């Protein structure tokens with residue numbers, strides 16, 4: 602049984618302030634399949650939470666629930682004391698959400714699209730136009746302000762999505778794979794942006810598979826596997842519990858019971874033999890993930 606906790610900081614923070622987000626025993630099923638199992642988290646203002654886990658662990662499902670996009674769940678969620686189930690529209694005003702994938706209105710230019718989003722948030726038009734222009738330029742899209750987005754690359758679209766989530770200056774920013782498709786310079790901008798937003802007191806909850814980035818920008822890391830919290834603490838706390846290691850290694854230790862190297866070797870062997878289907882099965886067996894869920898003691 603493994604558990605990593607951040608008792609000290611939670612004790613300290615809970616003595617100082619109320620959580621901005623309180624998730625209590627959150628569970629969610631799709632049909633027969635339970636994908637979230639008893640998730641409880643108190644998140645405090647200004648925290649940068651890196652929410653990590655293997656494919657299918659339940660990260661996107663959690664953030665969709667938090668953003669009010671999946672209303673049918675068990676447990677309770679309050680944001681700034683507002684019950685999400687009872688007042689989803691009030692919660693949505695406090696949250697900026699950047700999804701992993703989204704359909705932009707691609708016949709629009711980024712300026713037109715973002716003005717539309719600003720209108721939905723009832724932002725003052727002149728202030729919104731100024732903010733839109735400055736954010737697009739900061740992301741290197743100054744030359745594309747009036748270009749239709751159906752001509753944009755994946756990374757350019759991702760930047761527009763990011764801006765759309767930040768435009769109304771929300772207290773809580775929820776990012777699902779915000780770095781997907783971004784070039785190296787844009788990753789640096791987003792990392793810096795996350796730090797600066799946190800310094801302003803914004804609470805940031807983001808899902809990512811980029812362990813090196815999570816390690817650097819998060820002050821709290823929550824690792825889930827198969828719908829349960831496996832670990833919850835700062836990177837340093839995780840290192841103390843798991844032995845000094847990179848987050849990538851800690852992730853592998855906690856979420857895979859088999860050898861990832863063997864899994865890769867099995868895949869390569871099958872490509873050489875031409876039997877890809879059996880190779881994928883062999884690789885799955887070698888990696889043998891996910892590990893059995895264990896409950897984090899983070900209260």
Ligand SMILES: Nc1ncnc2c1ncn2[C@@H]1O[C@H](COP(=O)(O)OP(=O)(O)OP(=O)(O)O)[C@@H](O)[C@H]1O
Pocket residue numbers: 631636654655656657658659660661662663
């Ligand atoms: N609308 C849906 N209907 C049925 N099953 C769903 C639905 N959405 C998600 N799931 C299932 O819920 C589980 C968790 O999915 P989720 O997208 O939350 O995982 P994730 O941790 O975000 O994964 P990834 O890292 O691959 O994005 C998966 O088994 C997925 O197949």
